[in-house]
Amino acid sequence: MRFTDRVQFYESNDRYDTDNPDGKPIPVGEPVIANVTHLGVNRSMQLFGNLNTERLVVRLIQPFNEDWGILRVNDSETYYALETGVYPLKIDGYIVGETQNE
Template sequence: KKRYIPEQGYSTGTELVTSRMANVTDLGTNRSIQLFGDVDTSRKVIRLMVPVGTNWSYCKIEGKKYRQVTATNALKGHSMIVGEYHG
């Protein structure tokens, strides 16, 4: 994808896109208050069998962008909480 950066000129960054099967649910209000001290209805919990394994800037769920807020690795799988990203 080619884009213009004023200080550098045109940049040809690579855009890696992949899809993963995951269980995605909304983060409940009670849990949001327990973990973060506020209610943000845009947060979601993503559960995967294995961690993503690479650095990523955002994920898309139903056309909206989300960024990782926290992540947990357990014996039964990997889970992360993501928040909506407007960038």
């Protein structure tokens, strides 16, 4: 498994904040190295029952212990929100789905 992607976590901006009037997501911590893959059509149907959202599997070498709401992969324009997490002994993993955050 190759860890070649950079993931930046952000605070969730569900409500208006006077300290952040433009509403752009606020980064949480530094970008981390991750392995990012697409969930796949069959697995997405098995787990979630639909294909309406692009889903990714994000695996981290080190746990990210700060509170976050959304993330971006490799500085793309697309934000992803947590759908479910997997926390085995060695590598934390998240299944995230595309969100309409901008």
